Amino acid sequence: xYVAVKGGARAIANAHALLADKRRGDRSxxxxxxxxxxxxxSLAVDRVMSExxxxxxxxxxxxxxxxxxxxxxxxxxxxxYRTTLxxxxxxxxxxxxxMALRRRVSATFKDLPGGQVLGPTFxxxxxxxxxxxxxxxxxxxxxxxxxxxxxxxxxxxxIIAGDDLIExxxxxNDGAPVADVTRDxxxxxxSRDARLQTLARGDEGFLLGLGYSTQRGYGRNHPFVGExxxxxxxxxxxxxxxxxxxPLGAIAxxxxxxxxxxxxxxxxxxxxxxxxxxxxxxxxxxxxxMALVDRALRAEELAEEKIGPxxxxxxxxxxxxxxxxxxxxxxxxxxxxxxxxxELALLRALRREASAPPPDAEAAE
Amino acid sequence: xxADPRPYNFAYLDEQTKRMIxxxxxxxxxxxxxxxxxxxxxxxxxxxxxxxGVQVTAAIIGPEDVLKVxxxxxxxxxxxxxxxxxxxxxxxxxxxxxTAKATIVQTRHxxxxxxxxxxxxxxxxxxxxxxxxxLEPRETExxxxxxxxxxxxxxxxxxxxxxxxxHIATTYAYPTRVSGRYVMDPSPIPKFDNxxxxxxxxxxxxxxxxxxxxxxxxxxxxxxxxxxxxxxFERTKFEAACEFCGATDSFLDEVVIDDKGGRMFVxxxxxxxxxxxxxxxxxxx
Numbered sequence: 001x002y003v004a005v006k007g008g009a010r011a012i013a014n015a016h017a018l019l020a021d022k023r024r025g026d027r028s029x030x031x032x033x034x035x036x037x038x039x040x041x042s043l044a045v046d047r048v049m050s051e052x053x054x055x056x057x058x059x060x061x062x063x064x065x066x067x068x069x070x071x072x073x074x075x076x077x078x079x080x081y082r083t084t085l086x087x088x089x090x091x092x093x094x095x096x097x098x099m100a101l102r103r104r105v106s107a108t109f110k111d112l113p114g115g116q117v118l119g120p121t122f123x124x125x126x127x128x129x130x131x132x133x134x135x136x137x138x139x140x141x142x143x144x145x146x147x148x149x150x151x152x153x154x155x156x157x158x159i160i161a162g163d164d165l166i167e168x169x170x171x172x173n174d175g176a177p178v179a180d181v182t183r184d185x186x187x188x189x190x191s192r193d194a195r196l197q198t199l200a201r202g203d204e205g206f207l208l209g210l211g212y213s214t215q216r217g218y219g220r221n222h223p224f225v226g227e228x229x230x231x232x233x234x235x236x237x238x239x240x241x242x243x244x245x246x247p248l249g250a251i252a253x254x255x256x257x258x259x260x261x262x263x264x265x266x267x268x269x270x271x272x273x274x275x276x277x278x279x280x281x282x283x284x285x286x287x288x289x290m291a292l293v294d295r296a297l298r299a300e301e302l303a304e305e306k307i308g309p310x311x312x313x314x315x316x317x318x319x320x321x322x323x324x325x326x327x328x329x330x331x332x333x334x335x336x337x338x339x340x341x342x343e344l345a346l347l348r349a350l351r352r353e354a355s356a357p358p359p360d361a362e363a364a365e
Numbered sequence: 366x367x368a369d370p371r372p373y374n375f376a377y378l379d380e381q382t383k384r385m386i387x388x389x390x391x392x393x394x395x396x397x398x399x400x401x402x403x404x405x406x407x408x409x410x411x412x413x414x415x416x417x418g419v420q421v422t423a424a425i426i427g428p429e430d431v432l433k434v435x436x437x438x439x440x441x442x443x444x445x446x447x448x449x450x451x452x453x454x455x456x457x458x459x460x461x462x463x464t465a466k467a468t469i470v471q472t473r474h475x476x477x478x479x480x481x482x483x484x485x486x487x488x489x490x491x492x493x494x495x496x497x498x499x500l501e502p503r504e505t506e507x508x509x510x511x512x513x514x515x516x517x518x519x520x521x522x523x524x525x526x527x528x529x530x531x532h533i534a535t536t537y538a539y540p541t542r543v544s545g546r547y548v549m550d551p552s553p554i555p556k557f558d559n560x561x562x563x564x565x566x567x568x569x570x571x572x573x574x575x576x577x578x579x580x581x582x583x584x585x586x587x588x589x590x591x592x593x594x595x596x597x598f599e600r601t602k603f604e605a606a607c608e609f610c611g612a613t614d615s616f617l618d619e620v621v622i623d624d625k626g627g628r629m630f631v632x633x634x635x636x637x638x639x640x641x642x643x644x645x646x647x648x649x650x
Binding site: 008009011012076079080082083084086182183184185186187188189314318323324326327328329330331332334335336337338339341342343344345346349350353 | 503537
């Protein structure tokens with residue numbers, strides 16, 4: 001009897017047991033610890049936190065271990081955990097200008113208040129395999145800044161805005177409800193908060209490709225990195241019973257402000273425009289891609305010609321989520337034999353009719 | 366997974382979420398065939414595996430319900446087993462493979478052969494709820510088309526099929542018109558099953574998790590498969606009978622039995638097939 005797809009409960013249980021065994025791997029090799037993942041694969045943890053929209057290093061590290069290092073699978077695990085968590089309310093907007101900086105670079109000014117802070121970066125490293133790392137390593141302590149990095153480092157776009165050379169951020173409306181793309185179905189055109197949320201949890205690779213495409217002419221918007229900053233910011237929340245904001249703790253974020261080609265006319269003086277990216281942890285690639293795509297998606301608002309996929313809001317926002325994408329692509333592995341059978345029957349009927357009147361071909365089937 | 370210290374709510378979803386889904390379901394029932402957006406949650410199984418159907422089932426299931434889950438007509442395919450186990454674990458409800466005994470049947474790609482009855486609910490897992498999606502990829506456009514009941518493109522597509530192939534070349538997810546108003550995707554069931562949707566005594570609910578849509582066909586609602594006067598809708602007919610139970614009125618899976626072109630046909634609906642075989646055995650004894 002044919003049983004290949006009718007696996008049943010026992011086959012599933014056996015497959016899961018085999019997966020657990022493969023996850024552990026060779027028992028003579030030490031088992032990886034979630035703290036090691038958190039400390040030594042911290043950028044993977046950052047990505048999982050970002051794209052699962054859950055700032056929890058322990059959960060992210062555990063998810064990476066459970067997923068055997070498959071980051072999209074880990075993101076999925078963290079999201080399925082997140083969805084069960086109660087929601088207390090919305091935090092106050094982050095003040096990234098008051099960030100405790102660990103890295104801050106601007107490509108638009110050689111020097112600026114607060115300075116350029118290189119911080120921990122792969123930039124300027126030679127990508128030579130470091131064979132020394134194959135053994136245990138004990139690098140020397142890094143040099144510390146002579147003075148605490150608490151010197152005021154205003155955001156570059158705020159400096160430019162002082163001269164009225166860049167568009168203003170839309171004024172905050174404290175009374176307006178905040179979008180939550182994890183609790184409301186998307187609508188188009190999307191509000192800016194919904195768009196930025198969707199991009200922030202969107203797939204790094206997908207957004208990188210789209211951002212790249214804008215640089216190659218598919219919706220060019222002449223970007224400059226006004227600033228990238230990475231560090232800790234305080235999260236505050238207004239507790240209704242207290243009537244004022246209380247700090248909940250600090251989170252590490254990377255913020256990218258792109259400064260883009262200007263816009264003016266209709267009596268308005270020409271000004272630079274903005275694209276914005278913000279992600280959990282340290283991921284400049286993702287923050288920059290997000291900022292490029294955010295700016296590209298403003299094509300309609302800025303009355304630009306829409307010629308590239310990155311400028312197409314429905315296309316970008318409907319397809320940037322890797323958990324949705326991987327689910328739907330991979331569901332093709334599920335049995336489809338009923339639909340396939342229906343197609344087979346039609347195809348055979350079409351071919352039968354197309355060929356000359358069959359003498360008695362039916363019997364062969 | 367065994368040492369999970371966190372208690373989950375009955376049927377996994379929290380009550381606020383269930384309420385939100387139930388509101389969407391009620392609206393869907395009030396406007397048959399209309400796709401109601403809902404705040405789909407991330408579920409612990411992947412998108413494409415039936416997260417929409419699972420959320421609908423989770424929102425309507427009660428401790429007294431008896432649940433049947435099928436995929437491709439079978440209770441024993443891996444995904445059906447997995448979803449049934451999910452509700453057995455999170456809702457501790459009775460499960461069954463018997464279509465007649467179930468109060469809720471969650472399905473992927475089939476409608477059971479045994480006619481459904483008053484009081485039963487059939488929950489469909491839906492991948493792409495929008496019947497116009499492959500003709501118009503934009504949601505903004507298709508919503509307008511539905512609002513204006515502007516379904517010309519669908520008829521043009523069906524007409525082009527006839528012009529090219531002599532047949533309407535859609536064999537599953539065959540478009541229907543519900544209650545004379547909305548064109549509705551019946552989910553990727555074979556068109557063989559389409560007539561079962563019409564005037565069905567059971568409530569039919571459709572859940573699309575990734576696409577965040579719920580729609581419904583209330584009991585005893587007209588569901589017409591789109592066609593033309595000179596090319597009426599035709600149900601797929603099989604020239605074979607089920608190898609196991611001899612049924613000629615059920616949807617058959619083709620099973621490859623060797624590498625020399627050998628085939629046999631068996632009922633896709635395993636419960637229907639088992640019942641018929643049991644009845645034959647009884648009659649013989």
